[in-house]
Amino acid sequence: MRNRITGLVAGLGLTLACSTSVFAQELTIFWAEWDPANYLQELVNEYEAETGVKVTVETTPWSDFQTKTFTELNARGSAYDMVVGDSQWIGAASEAGHYVDLTEFFNKHDLNNVMAPATVKYYAEYPASSGKYWSIPAEGDAVGWSYRKDWFEDPKEMEAFKAKYGYDLAPPATWAQMRDIAEFFHRPDQNRYGIAIYTDNSYDGLVMGVENAIFSYGGELGDYATYKVDGIINSEQNVKALEMYRELYGFTPPGWAKTFFVENNQAITENLAAMSMNYFAFFPALTNEASNPNAKVTGFFANPAGPDGHQFAALGGQGISVISYSENQEESMKFLEWFIKDETQKRWAELGGYTASAKVLESEEFQNATPYNKAFYETMFKVKDFWATPEYAELLIQMNQRIYPYVTAGQGTAKEALDALAADWNATFKKYNRVK
Numbered sequence: 227m228r229n230r231i232t233g234l235v236a237g238l239g240l241t242l243a244c245s246t247s248v249f250a251q252e253l254t255i256f257w258a259e260w261d262p263a264n265y266l267q268e269l270v271n272e273y274e275a276e277t278g279v280k281v282t283v284e285t286t287p288w289s290d291f292q293t294k295t296f297t298e299l300n301a302r303g304s305a306y307d308m309v310v311g312d313s314q315w316i317g318a319a320s321e322a323g324h325y326v327d328l329t330e331f332f333n334k335h336d337l338n339n340v341m342a343p344a345t346v347k348y349y350a351e352y353p354a355s356s357g358k359y360w361s362i363p364a365e366g367d368a369v370g371w372s373y374r375k376d377w378f379e380d381p382k383e384m385e386a387f388k389a390k391y392g393y394d395l396a397p398p399a400t401w402a403q404m405r406d407i408a409e410f411f412h413r414p415d416q417n418r419y420g421i422a423i424y425t426d427n428s429y430d431g432l433v434m435g436v437e438n439a440i441f442s443y444g445g446e447l448g449d450y451a452t453y454k455v456d457g458i459i460n461s462e463q464n465v466k467a468l469e470m471y472r473e474l475y476g477f478t479p480p481g482w483a484k485t486f487f488v489e490n491n492q493a494i495t496e497n498l499a500a501m502s503m504n505y506f507a508f509f510p511a512l513t514n515e516a517s518n519p520n521a522k523v524t525g526f527f528a529n530p531a532g533p534d535g536h537q538f539a540a541l542g543g544q545g546i547s548v549i550s551y552s553e554n555q556e557e558s559m560k561f562l563e564w565f566i567k568d569e570t571q572k573r574w575a576e577l578g579g580y581t582a583s584a585k586v587l588e589s590e591e592f593q594n595a596t597p598y599n600k601a602f603y604e605t606m607f608k609v610k611d612f613w614a615t616p617e618y619a620e621l622l623i624q625m626n627q628r629i630y631p632y633v634t635a636g637q638g639t640a641k642e643a644l645d646a647l648a649a650d651w652n653a654t655f656k657k658y659n660r661v662k
Contacts, residue, residue: 252280253554253561255546256295256306259285262365262507265578266310272573273564279557299324299549307552308561310544314430316352316360318616319547325360326548326555328562332359335566342366345582348611349545354450361545362562363582365507368539368605369424369438369529370598372494372512373397373501376523377411386410397527401442401470404501404530408477411500420477422493422502425634426486427626433612434540435503436471436629438529441538441610443467448651450613453660455651460644467532468640472633483634494524505542506580506605509598526598528605541611543580582606617658624650 255270257263263285270281284306286294292312298305299319311319319325328350332338337359338346345363352360377383378395387395391406398404408420424435440447445463448455458464475482479498482489487508493499495518515521531537546565548558564570571583575592580602586592587607593600613621628647631637655661 251278252282253307253557254305255281255283255308255310256298257283257285257310257544258288258291260288260507261510262579263310265574266364268577269570269574269579270561273561277560277564279561281561299551302551304549304551304553306549307554307558308546308548310364310546311361312544313349313361313541313611314614314618314622316350316545317614317618320352320358320360321616324550326550326552328359328362328548329357331559331562335563337362337566340566340584341582342584342587342606344607344609345541345543348541348609348614349543349582352614354614361547362566363543364546364565364579365543366580366582366602366606367505367507367543368541368602368609369434369503370506370509370539370601370605371397371501371503371527371529372491372509372598373525373527374494374499374520374523375525376520377500378525383410397525398501398530400530401439401532405470405473405477407500408474412477414480418497419479419493419499420501421474422478422482422485422490422499423471423474424486424490424503425475425478425483425630427484427630430612430622431486432630432633433622433625434542436468436633437540437610437612438503438538439467439471439532440464441540442529442532442536443470444532444534444536446610447613453615453655455655456648458648459651460641460648463532464644465640468629468632468644472636472640475633491518494518494520506598506602507542510578510596513597524597526601528601538608538610539605541609543582615658615660617654620654621651624654 263283267283270283274280295309295311341363345366349363350359350361352358384395387410398407411418412420424431426432443463443466445461445467446458448458479493487504490502490504491508491511493502494512509526511517512524513521518524529539548555552558568585571581571586575581575586581587587603593603612618625647628643632640632643
């Protein structure tokens with residue numbers, strides 16, 4: 227979407243001319259090292275031009291981001307005024323007192339309606355359904371899909387597909403259709419494969435991939451208010467969803483048992499797969515002919531629906547929070563007031579950021595700005611996320627340990643894997659006194 231939206235920021239430049247801080251003249255925002263952080267720096271340069279308040283977006287590699295953030299927070303350091311932190315951090319950061327309570331700010335600015343509601347629920351609110359807010363949705367993101375339009379639109383392929391499956395070859399509307407298409411294009415003798423999915427189990431890659439199936443099959447990970455998991459994480463819907471994910475794994479390229487966002491873009495750029503799962507944040511590289519020789523024939527679609535019509539996607543992205551130990555909290559709140567303005571959110575989208583603003587997402591101008599913005603808009607109103615409790619890292623490790631052997635090696639059954647996971651999670655929640 228970078229540089230595609232025009233004429234969106236008229237009037238932005240003078241809006242804060244009268245609100246220049248008499249307090250802090252510098253603010254520091256901490257984030258991971260990637261393109262959206264560069265876009266944010268461009269955006270906040272405009273804030274400095276308007277207000278005189280210099281804002282620096284300080285970054286660190288993704289591999290260090292969580293450790294460095296919580297090292298600073300646990301030391302109650304004031305090096306950073308704000309952090310664009312992962313959604314899973316909200317529980318740990320809020321319960322430890324690291325984040326400023328933004329509930330009053332949220333209600334004052336009606337952010338439950340200004341931002342896409344699903345993004346508010348998972349980027350900002352903790353505990354679940356509590357009405358307490360700790361972050362402003364900043365970099366919206368979720369998992370979507372890219373596909374090879376030239377393969378899908380080849381007349382011979384279309385004819386052969388319809389003869390075999392009885393319906394037209396097109397971007398899948400359901401997971402069942404996606405399975406058929408993956409099977410159809412899976413041709414190892416031609417070095418052509420059906421699909422690329424997340425399988426990396428070192429952080430949240432595999433879990434987010436499976437979440438896409440679970441949520442769209444009508445399943446849940448548990449009750450986020452009561453911490454009940456038995457009968458939910460190992461429900462019939464989740465068993466079927468995990469079985470489908472395992473089946474799709476059978477149509478991936480060889481050696482696809484430890485793959486994440488880098489490899490899944492390569493599946494498209496290197497002519498390996500017909501369809502590929504990835505975060506929307508990595509789709510700009512697929513529309514750039516310098517990084518994708520197939521850019522002109524790459525299309526995009528939102529996560530398909532499950533067998534009963536449910537259609538959700540796993541949440542990525544981050545919210546921005548004010549750090550409790552910042553010496554510039556008042557100036558930080560002024561910055562957030564600027565950041566949530568409609569014109570700022572439009573500018574954020576223009577620069578390449580992924581806005582969570584409902585108004586911007588719903589605009590035809592935004593949806594037509596890139597080949598993937600329409601799918602992004604459709605997704606951001608129906609996202610769900612992993613547990614945000616302080617012990618989320620333990621829960622993540624346990625889920626990886628239970629489902630990875632089944633998905634990538636066919637060990638045991640989906641039901642056995644999820645029953646064992648339910649027992650793991652129940653024990654973890656008991657250990658932390660969240661359930662009796």
